Amino acid sequence: MSKAAAFVCTACAATSSKWAGRCESCGAWNTVEEAQPLSQGPGGKALGARRGTPIRLTDLAQAEAEPPRTLSGVVELDRVLGGGLVKASALLVGGDPGIGKSTLLLQAAARFARGGLKVLYISGEESAAQIQMRARRLGLTESPVHLAAATNLRDILTTLEAEAPDLAIIDSIQTMWLDTVEAAPGSVSQVRSAAHELTTFAKRKGISMVMVGHVTKEGQIAGPRVVEHMVDTVLYFEGERGHQFRILRAHKNRFGPADEIGVFEMTGRGLVEVKNPSALFLSERATPAPGSAVFAGIEGSRPLLCEFQALVAPSPTSQPRRSVLGWDGGRLAMILAVLESRCGVAFAGLDVYLNVAGGLRISDPAADLAVAAALLSAREDSALPAEAVIFGEISLSGAVRAVAQTENRLKEAQKLGFTQAILPQARKRGGDPGLELRQMADLPGFVADIFGP
Ligand code: TYD
Numbered sequence: 072m073s074k075a076a077a078f079v080c081t082a083c084a085a086t087s088s089k090w091a092g093r094c095e096s097c098g099a100w101n102t103v104e105e106a107q108p109l110s111q112g113p114g115g116k117a118l119g120a121r122r123g124t125p126i127r128l129t130d131l132a133q134a135e136a137e138p139p140r141t142l143s144g145v146v147e148l149d150r151v152l153g154g155g156l157v158k159a160s161a162l163l164v165g166g167d168p169g170i171g172k173s174t175l176l177l178q179a180a181a182r183f184a185r186g187g188l189k190v191l192y193i194s195g196e197e198s199a200a201q202i203q204m205r206a207r208r209l210g211l212t213e214s215p216v217h218l219a220a221a222t223n224l225r226d227i228l229t230t231l232e233a234e235a236p237d238l239a240i241i242d243s244i245q246t247m248w249l250d251t252v253e254a255a256p257g258s259v260s261q262v263r264s265a266a267h268e269l270t271t272f273a274k275r276k277g278i279s280m281v282m283v284g285h286v287t288k289e290g291q292i293a294g295p296r297v298v299e300h301m302v303d304t305v306l307y308f309e310g311e312r313g314h315q316f317r318i319l320r321a322h323k324n325r326f327g328p329a330d331e332i333g334v335f336e337m338t339g340r341g342l343v344e345v346k347n348p349s350a351l352f353l354s355e356r357a358t359p360a361p362g363s364a365v366f367a368g369i370e371g372s373r374p375l376l377c378e379f380q381a382l383v384a385p386s387p388t389s390q391p392r393r394s395v396l397g398w399d400g401g402r403l404a405m406i407l408a409v410l411e412s413r414c415g416v417a418f419a420g421l422d423v424y425l426n427v428a429g430g431l432r433i434s435d436p437a438a439d440l441a442v443a444a445a446l447l448s449a450r451e452d453s454a455l456p457a458e459a460v461i462f463g464e465i466s467l468s469g470a471v472r473a474v475a476q477t478e479n480r481l482k483e484a485q486k487l488g489f490t491q492a493i494l495p496q497a498r499k500r501g502g503d504p505g506l507e508l509r510q511m512a513d514l515p516g517f518v519a520d521i522f523g524p
């Protein structure tokens with residue numbers, strides 16, 4: 072039997088029996104904090120007083136196959152939730168401070184309230200007057216949302232008990248505190264205990280509980296990581312400062328597909344759904360420029376076109392830079408290595424910068440070929456065909472591998488007016504794609520075809 076862990080890392084939630092200045096699991100500094108055990112039996116006894124009654128798996132068939140759900144009417148949000156908000160579920164909405172979590176949730180609260188749910192929005196960060204001011208800015212003053220400003224969890228549970236809402240929003244979990252836990256609000260012990268209390272309360276009372284969690288890179292406040300495994304659904308709200316686009320991404324979802332995204336735009340009057348994100352992410356694209364490649368990607372269940380931008384320049388130092396925004400740095404290193412060893416295109420002595428336009432983050436493996444194309448185009452100072460989209464996975468051998476959802480990618484490209492697709496060879500039989508297909512077996516073939524021998 073392992074001893075109960077007494078310390079937990081705020082960055083990766085790894086537990087250990089002793090304190091360390093550096094987390095052994097993720098390597099982060101100053102993130103290990105003492106954690107109080109969640110519960111102790113009376114007198115330290117191992118056996119509890121009440122006996123549970125297990126049920127047969129087959130009996131479950133009689134229970135509802137699908138949990139009851141409510142749609143908000145915000146299509147981008149409902150899709151990320153997996154088809155609406157599930158009754159008696161616990162959600163965590165994480166994101167950087169100032170990214171728009173409170174705005175998103177107040178707008179969602181208003182929609183759910185207008186749809187007939189009783190919604191209670193509890194803020195530990197702002198006064199009721201401040202929330203009202205925000206509501207006025209968002210044009211939501213007529214919405215039947217109930218507001219409360221509180222941080223003491225005991226009071227909050229009493230309020231929830233008395234009000235019995237269908238949906239409760241806790242903004243944020245880092246401001247909540249339990250008087251039974253001897254630690255400052257925002258510490259791992261407090262965040263974990265508060266989330267645990269709220270989650271079990273939600274399940275018991277049939278409330279949908281949404282908790283906001285700030286993510287801090289330094290890990291000084293307990294990151295929402297420690298809460299992730301307690302809740303049913305984890306959504307992250309992402310975006311780059313200075314860009315108005317915001318992506319709501321399902322990181323974990325017990326009631327729907329993970330990796331689903333919703334796209335929003337932050338305006339002067341709150342968040343607006345983006346119905347056609349491909350057009351938005353390509354809107355900044357000017358005339359075809361060297362280093363620019365349009366990627367036909369899939370995010371979650373839907374196609375999304377976006378632009379990769381690469382810049383390659385002679386490096387003033389002996390250690391050339393590899394800078395990447397919106398994509399995986401390890402993957403970039405791999406593509407550079409494959410280009411060098413399979414195609415004889417060297418990047419030694421050259422600085423390489425890679426960006427996804429619009430502050431988007433791409434995780435689709437099919438981006439490999441588009442990245443390779445952007446890198447080559449930048450290095451050769453020669454623009455790619457303006458009317459072409461590119462996708463395909465690249466293996467270490469230099470082969471261009473087939474990817475999922477080819478037809479959806481092609482359809483989206485055609486919808487946005489592209490006439491050509493550069494893609495892997497193995498396209499399964501499909502109807503007329505409506506685009507000229509340039510199919511590539513391997514990366515050397517691609518280099519020869521697009522950039523000449
Ligand atoms: P907020 O929802 O308070 O962020 P979080 O709860 O994640 O910390 O959003 C804060 C930012 O959003 C702030 O910089 C102002 C901006 N904003 C708008 O641009 N338009 C709006 O209508 C609102 C309410 C906020």
Ligand code: MG
Pocket residue numbers: 172173174196242
């Ligand atoms: Mg906030």
